[in-house]
Amino acid sequence: MNCNYACKTVDHGVSRRAFLGGIGGLGLGALANPLAAKGLTVQQKRVLVVFLAGGVSQLETWDPKPGVVTGGPFRAIPTSVPGIHISELLPYTASWMHKLALVRGINTKENDHGKGSYIMHTGRRQEPANEYPHLGSVCSKLLTEDKNPLPGYLNITPNGAGAQNSKDAAYLGPRFGSVSISDGKAPANLEKPGAINSEAEMQRHLLRQNANERFYARRKSAMTEAYTQTYDQARMLMEKRGLFDITSESGKLADRYGKHDFGRHCLLSRRLLEGGATFVKVSHTNYDTHHENFDFHIEQLGEFDRTFATLLEDLDVRGLLDSTLVVVMSEFGRTPTINRNYGRDHWGTAWSVAMGGCGIQKGAVVGKTNATGTAVVDREVNGGHLFHTYLKALGFDSKKNFYVDQRPLPMADPKASPIEEILL
Amino acid sequence: MQNDKDAKKEAPKTPEVVKPSPPPVFPGLDPAAARQAKEFKHTTALLACRYEPAGKFLFTSGQDNTLQRWEIETAKKTDMAGHSSWVRAMVFAPKEKLLFSGGYDGQIISWNYESAEPIPLRQVLAHQGWIRALSVDPAGQKLVSCGNDGRIAIWSIPELKPVHSWQAHENHVYQVGFHPSGKEIVSVDLKGMVRIWDLTGKKIREIEAKALHKYDSGFGADIGGARSMAFSTDGTVLALAGITNVTNAFAGVGNPIILLVDWATGKITKELTSKEKFQGTMWGVAWHPAGFVAGTAGGNGGMLWFWKPDQANEFAAIKLADNARDISIAPNGKAIAIPSYGGFARIFDITPNLNPPKETPPKVPPAKK
Numbered sequence: 001m002n003c004n005y006a007c008k009t010v011d012h013g014v015s016r017r018a019f020l021g022g023i024g025g026l027g028l029g030a031l032a033n034p035l036a037a038k039g040l041t042v043q044q045k046r047v048l049v050v051f052l053a054g055g056v057s058q059l060e061t062w063d064p065k066p067g068v069v070t071g072g073p074f075r076a077i078p079t080s081v082p083g084i085h086i087s088e089l090l091p092y093t094a095s096w097m098h099k100l101a102l103v104r105g106i107n108t109k110e111n112d113h114g115k116g117s118y119i120m121h122t123g124r125r126q127e128p129a130n131e132y133p134h135l136g137s138v139c140s141k142l143l144t145e146d147k148n149p150l151p152g153y154l155n156i157t158p159n160g161a162g163a164q165n166s167k168d169a170a171y172l173g174p175r176f177g178s179v180s181i182s183d184g185k186a187p188a189n190l191e192k193p194g195a196i197n198s199e200a201e202m203q204r205h206l207l208r209q210n211a212n213e214r215f216y217a218r219r220k221s222a223m224t225e226a227y228t229q230t231y232d233q234a235r236m237l238m239e240k241r242g243l244f245d246i247t248s249e250s251g252k253l254a255d256r257y258g259k260h261d262f263g264r265h266c267l268l269s270r271r272l273l274e275g276g277a278t279f280v281k282v283s284h285t286n287y288d289t290h291h292e293n294f295d296f297h298i299e300q301l302g303e304f305d306r307t308f309a310t311l312l313e314d315l316d317v318r319g320l321l322d323s324t325l326v327v328v329m330s331e332f333g334r335t336p337t338i339n340r341n342y343g344r345d346h347w348g349t350a351w352s353v354a355m356g357g358c359g360i361q362k363g364a365v366v367g368k369t370n371a372t373g374t375a376v377v378d379r380e381v382n383g384g385h386l387f388h389t390y391l392k393a394l395g396f397d398s399k400k401n402f403y404v405d406q407r408p409l410p411m412a413d414p415k416a417s418p419i420e421e422i423l424l
Numbered sequence: 425m426q427n428d429k430d431a432k433k434e435a436p437k438t439p440e441v442v443k444p445s446p447p448p449v450f451p452g453l454d455p456a457a458a459r460q461a462k463e464f465k466h467t468t469a470l471l472a473c474r475y476e477p478a479g480k481f482l483f484t485s486g487q488d489n490t491l492q493r494w495e496i497e498t499a500k501k502t503d504m505a506g507h508s509s510w511v512r513a514m515v516f517a518p519k520e521k522l523l524f525s526g527g528y529d530g531q532i533i534s535w536n537y538e539s540a541e542p543i544p545l546r547q548v549l550a551h552q553g554w555i556r557a558l559s560v561d562p563a564g565q566k567l568v569s570c571g572n573d574g575r576i577a578i579w580s581i582p583e584l585k586p587v588h589s590w591q592a593h594e595n596h597v598y599q600v601g602f603h604p605s606g607k608e609i610v611s612v613d614l615k616g617m618v619r620i621w622d623l624t625g626k627k628i629r630e631i632e633a634k635a636l637h638k639y640d641s642g643f644g645a646d647i648g649g650a651r652s653m654a655f656s657t658d659g660t661v662l663a664l665a666g667i668t669n670v671t672n673a674f675a676g677v678g679n680p681i682i683l684l685v686d687w688a689t690g691k692i693t694k695e696l697t698s699k700e701k702f703q704g705t706m707w708g709v710a711w712h713p714a715g716f717v718a719g720t721a722g723g724n725g726g727m728l729w730f731w732k733p734d735q736a737n738e739f740a741a742i743k744l745a746d747n748a749r750d751i752s753i754a755p756n757g758k759a760i761a762i763p764s765y766g767g768f769a770r771i772f773d774i775t776p777n778l779n780p781p782k783e784t785p786p787k788v789p790p791a792k793k
Contacts, residue, residue, distance in 0.1 A: 054643075054674070066508070069468055069488060073510040073528040073554075158644065261644070286643040291676030298553075298572070298596075299645050338469065338487065340722065340747040340765040341676045341704075 045358055045394050046273050046324040047139050048315075049281040050266075050308060052300075054288030055116070057334035057344055059373055060087050060297040062352035063104045070336035070372045073294055081363035089301040092309035098363045099312060099321065100356035101422045105367020105376040108332060108383050111346035113288075116331030121168075123387020123412050135390055137169035137176040138411065139279040142396060148276055149236030150243075151179040156265045156282040159183055164230065171404045175229045178281070183261065184268045186244030190237060205235065243275040244268065256310045262303050266311045273315070273324060287330065290343040312356070325358040325393050329386075336373040350376045353386060359393030359424050366421045384416025392418040448732050448739055450714040453757065454776040455730040456740035461759065461773040464494045464501065470763035471510055472750040476537055477518040479755040483537070484769045485511035491525060491535075493542060494769060506533045506544040512750075513558040515567070520582045526555035526569055534584055546584045550577055557653070559601040559609075566623075568609055570597035576611055578623065590625035593617060598649035603687070604659035612636075612650040612664060618685065631690045633683055636666040640673035647673040652709045652750070654717075660687050661733060665706035665719055668695075680706035680721040684733055696731045698738055708751030708762070720762050722747030728762065728772070742772070 059065055064076040064087045076085035079097035086094055086102075093100075110116045115126055122132040133141075140152025153168065155178040166174030181187070192201060212228050246254065246267050257263040262284045269280045284304055289296040308328070315321040333351025334344035350369045356362070368378035391398035391412060398418055401408035447456065468487040475482055482494045491504040491511060506525075513526035516537070522545070523537035530551045535542045551571025559568050566587065567579040574597060577589035593613040600611045608628065609621045616636035620628045637648030650664040662685040670678035682696040696717060704723015711717055716739075717731045726744030728751075731737070747765040754760070760772045 067489065072487075073489075075508055075529065286645070286674065288643070288674050291674055292647070295647075296643075296645050296674065340469075343674075343676070 043323050044276070044278075045143055046277065046320070047135070047143075047279045047390070047394070048269060048273060048311075048324055048326045048357075049135070049279075050304075050326070050328045051281055051283045052287050052304065052328065052330045053283050054286040054330070055113070055332045055334055055346055056287040056301075056330045057289070057293060057297055058104075058347075058351040058369075059334070059336065059344070060089055060294070060301065062086055062102050062354055063369055063373060064088075065336070065371065065373045068372050070338065070374070072338060074297075084363065084365055087301075089297060090305045092306045093312075096309050096312045096356075099316065100326075100354050101360050101362070101364040101366070102352055102354055103367050103381060103386065103389075103419060103422065104352045104365060104369060105379045105381055106333075106348075106351050106353060106383075106386070107376050107380050108348040108351075110348040111332060113331055113346070116346075116348055119383035120329050120331055120386070123384045123416070125383075131167070131170035133170040133172045133176065134168040134178065135387065136178055136279040136281055137172050138391070139394070140169075140176040141172050141402075142391075143394070144278040147236075148278065149233065149240045150272065150275065150277045151233060151237075152176060152278045153178040154181055154272060154277055154280045155179065156181045156184055156268060156280065158261055158265070158283060158285050171409060172402065173225070175225065181244075181268070184244075184246070184265045186241055187234075187237065190241040190244075192238060240275060243271050246271060253310075253314070256306070257314075258303060258307045258310075260303055260307075263307045266307050270311060270314050270318075270320075273320060274318060287334075289334065290339065290345055291341045293334065293338070293342060293344040295342075315357070321357045323358050325360065325390060326356045327390065328354040350374060355389075355393075355422070359395065361422055361424055364422050366419055379419075379421070381419055382416060384413030385419050388412045388416055388418040389422065392423055448716065450712075450716065452776075453712075453714055453774055455712075455716060455718070455774045457777040457780070458728065458730075458740070458742050458760065458772040458774045459777060460770050462496065462499070462771040464492075464499055464769040466492055466501075466767045466769070469765045469767055470749060470769060472512045472514060473761045473763040473769055474514040474516070474752045475754050475761060476523070477516050477755055481537065482752070482761050482769060482771070483514055483523060484763050485514065485525070486767070489527075492769075493537065496771070502541065504535060504542050506535075506547065507531060509554075513555055513569075515558045515560050517560050517564045517567070517581050519564045522582055524558050524560070524567055526550070526558045528554040530555060530571060532558065532567070532569055532579065532584060534582060546582070548579070548584050548586075550579070551575060554596070556597070557599045557601065561602045562604060562606040566602075568600050568602060570600035570611055572596040574613075576600055576609065576621065576625070588623070588625055590621075592619060592621070592625075595646075596649070598651065599653040599664070601653055601655065604655055604657070610653075610662060612653060614646055614649040616648050616650070616666075618650075618662075618664070620690075629690055631685060631692070633664055633685070633692065635668045635681060635683060635692075635695060636664060638670040638673065638678075640670065642672075643674050645673055647678075651705060651707050654709050654711045655687075656711045656715075656733070657713050661685065661693075661711075662687055663696075663709045663711060663717055665709035667705040676705065676723055677703060678705070680704050680719065680723070680727075682706055682709050682717060682719050682731070684717075694733065694736060696729075696733075696736060696738070698727065698729055698741060700741070702727055704747075707749045710751045710753045710760075712753055713757055718751055718753065718760060720744070720748035720751045722749055722765060726762075726764060728760070745770070 065071040075088045077088045079094040081097045121134045124132045136153035144152035166177035168178045169176035257267040332348040335347040388398040398412040471485045473484045484492045493502040507527035509528035511527045523535040532550045533544045534546045553572025574593045576592040578587040595614040616633035618631040652665040664683045667678040668681040684694040704721045708720040721727045726748040728742040729738040730740040752761045
């Protein structure tokens with residue numbers, strides 16, 4: 001469902017603050033007061049999603065099954081939480097388990113990359129007639145201050161073009177779509193051209209503002225609003241361009257993050273979160289290991305493990321971890337059955353996600369798979385439950401609605417609910 | 425007067441006749457007639473196999489972390505537990521009657537392989553990370569191992585005491601072996617870097633086997649390395665097996681290959697591939713004492729090929745029932761063992777087939793009424 005502002009009411013211009021505080025009256029403001037009570041009284045909350053693209057193996061990460069036919073060659077190692085074991089491929093992360101929680105009973109019933117990714121980003125299954133907003137867009141809507149110079153949903157990608165992806169926001173409107181940060185490089189043209197001084201730049205801005213206001217008087221849509229907002233945000237972002245420069249970090253810290261792409265991108269994530277970003281997604285590619293699953297998981301998790309542990313520590317040391325929801329997810333897990341090419345295939349039936357930080361119990365484990373990892377035997381959950389959990393961890397009532405054109409749209413799948421056992 | 429050059433120009437052209445090369449002859453052997461003679465079934469997929477030096481037993485390893493000893497004549501199986509991960513490296517010290525196994529748990533275990541119930545005699549944590557290969561020197565006094573820690577280590581036989589070790593590669597080491605002279609050690613890593621060392625760990629030279637490596641930028645990962653390695657009997661040629669032409673690392677889209685390296689010059693002299701393109705990895709290579717090379721692959725099914733070392737394409741190809749994962753030639757040279765994904769260890773007889781299956785006459789369709 002698109003956000004067209006067909007009714008042309010002023011409600012659509014309501015800000016996050018108005019949304020939370022009820023200043024806007026109708027529309028989105030209908031959700032305001034209950035959230036405001038909790039949302040505004042706490043310090044800024046942030047979200048970091050580490051997306052292990054392609055589908056990381058739960059057996060090689062959070063739910064190892066050593067010594068059984070499906071277990072593969074890796075052993076389980078103890079963690080900083082007595083009784084919790086994870087794969088030997090994650091020794092650094094294991095030492096941070098006391099800050100993390102595991103959900104081991106996920107069954108999304110989906111083995112397709114695109115559909116699985118959609119479930120994990122939106123908490124819903126794809127429907128022909130409806131589009132649902134990504135978690136990043138929802139967090140951008142709920143958590144990002146209007147005057148925040150950083151886009152509310154930053155998506156650091158390993159490659160591709162930097163772009164704004166309004167579709168991610170669905171009915172919330174294009175201004176809450178993701179902004180891709182390709183290969184961790186700052187968006188283009190953040191430097192003011194040398195020939196234009198500050199005074200001239202301000203005059204140009206005022207002229208543009210006047211023109212926009214005249215245009216708005218006659219027609220206004222979510223798209224035009226997003227256009228203007230993007231322009232304003234770009235101006236503010238120019239002042240914050242230094243955030244994208246990871247070379248200003250100490251060499252020692254950069255070494256700990258790792259000189260590889262994922263290391264650089266995670267260091268940038270921390271800088272952005274510390275600099276006021278609301279939602280940062282960083283991807284690590286790739287885990288779609290139909291062939292040589294074990295060799296490739298050594299290689300990929302070797303990069304992930306130390307970098308991720310460093311990122312957790314860095315956030316913790318800076319006092320950011322308890323107010324940052326950290327989620328490590330994929331589009332699905334991988335089959336317990338080891339195929340003829342030493343690979344594991346797509347598997348949405350029984351897999352795991354790790355999370356920690358804001359609102360999450362430290363060292364908790366919920367859900368259980370059977371001895372060979374082929375089925376969930378305790379506390380089965382799906383993408384909807386996870387989505388509810390993220391929102392509740394951030395202090396929101398995930399059972400509430402968004403309102404678009406006065407039509408209530410549940411923030412999260414009404415058929416699911418938060419995983420209370422893992423929440424503070 | 426015509427000079428020689430003009431004479432060559434005007435010489436009548438004769439059509440070039442390409443004669444099919446005659447099938448190679450190996451006395452007492454006929455690899456092209458390879459046929460399954462025995463089949464042993466384990467409960468899980470198998471990873472590797474080795475004939476013991478007397479040829480009485482075949483040892484295999486499975487995805488359940490155990491080794492299996494099969495008495496070839498009777499098919500009697502004895503399970504051998506000791507590792508806590510998969511095992512792909514097995515090698516014998518015949519004088520000491522010892523089998524050494526190297527596992528992905530980083531351990532080397534010595535076994536009394538002829539005993540009624542082989543048990544771990546000695547056990548050492550040799551590497552941080554997987555051990556993929558072991559080799560015993562021709563004198564049977566030293567064992568060499570390699571690991572994912574990039575190190576090579578030499579151990580005494582039978583004590584398994586460390587003799588010497590060194591950081592040999594920046595990447596996971598996939599193969600290590602003594603040269604038949606016993607004076608040099610060769611190692612190969614994930615990126616196809618071949619390094620030759622003296623026994624003190626001093627690097628003598630290195631060779632890049634680029635065909636055995638690719639960085640797949642789409643997936644952000646390296647694929648490659650020598651998955652198997654074998655010297656010719658006289659030590660003049662080294663064969664390295666793996667995957668090449670990789671277009672999709674994570675789906676295993678590539679072709680099996682064996683590279684032949686001239687030991688004296690360090691040059692890659694031949695790339696052995698199959699006539700019909702096959703998608704998969706060459707998991708096993710062996711030099712037969714009669715002078716031919718045997719290779720087994722797994723991917724879209726399993727294959728066994730035989731090559732003459734001077735010809736790029738095979739002289740015989742045998743389709744296997746399922747993915748092959750290793751190869752071992754019987755000490756008498758008359759059979760080849762191949763372990764498979766399906767859990768089978770299959771023994772192929774490569775002697776001339778004196779009782780070939782009779783060709784069944786083509787069926788004649790019944791005449792229409």
